[in-house]
Amino acid sequence: MLRLDADHVLRLVQPGDGAALARAYTANRDHLAAWEPVRSDEFYTAAWQEQQVDQCVADADSGRGYRFVILSDDGEIRGRMNLNNVVRGAFRSADVGYWVDASRLRRGLGGHGVSALVRFAERDLSLHRLQAATLLDNTASQRVLTRAGFTVIGMAPQYLHIAGEWRDHRLFQRILA
Template identity: 45%
Template sequence: MIKPRQLTTSVALRLAALDDAAALADAYTRSWDHLKPWEPTRPDDWFTPEGQRTRLTSLLANFERGTTVPLLLAEGDRIVGAVTLNDLVHGPFSNAHVGYWLATEAVGRGLMTLAVEAAAELADTELKLHRLQASVFVHNAASHAVLERTGFTQIGFAPNYLYIGGRWQDSNLFQRILNDRAPGT
């Protein structure tokens, strides 16, 4: 079980639950103008509790399979962001991809730096991973800063990496080595 981590006196990073569907739909709805440049086109039901419940059901099934860890930044009953560890692989690779977003009202408070650092600590100590990787659009200065503040280093450039905003966009690739232990230890 993933234990919640208190990021500030008012914000915790915790595992997502089906009961978060309405709060997630609300977070995406109120922050969509802010998130839209970084997100793929979303269907209308993405912004509904039912659509988020369907998404959470899938994420939590992947969590049970050990391939995804969906974490939410919760401020009371309000969701103000998320960090997701995807594509978890154990064994010789011992790696996961990290993705994250913040609601409009949470930007500029240092929350994502705290959340990514907490997710890295979880990946190291509880998931026993060796490495995290992330991709960031070349023009996303805020996200580059989060990764740099949390110990990630750029390891590459991927042209035409993701189709967002009606076009293929370039990304910078980052990694953070968490430890030098043998896999699973």
């Protein structure tokens, strides 16, 4: 568990997080809609989220991905930080993804969380490179990434299907060791 600030910690997703994740996603449904794929109503249920928790745990056990939750001191999930698509061998790379609860924006949680992911990727996973992508108009996430040492490496047309459309994304990377 990593302390992000006086009120929040970062920890790996663990069995039993499904109900809390369902509450967090439901509370942030409108906030996240512009930045994520279209979600079915089932996505917001504790049962569906617990199935995803099982996949997160299996991915961490196999080294394929590491999904974290941002926990507030009241025990509620206030966001996610993810290292996805971990590749070993000559590439030693992963993709970074994250979101922060709408009620916790502009408190530095995104920056603290991304910095913690960078330290974890370098220290614990011995990765060489991290990549992240943002929508072209997501300047807040672009600032978070830039402050965490990521640099722009290009633009990917129609990169991800977000909010029902194929959207262009700005690509970032950070070289670690």
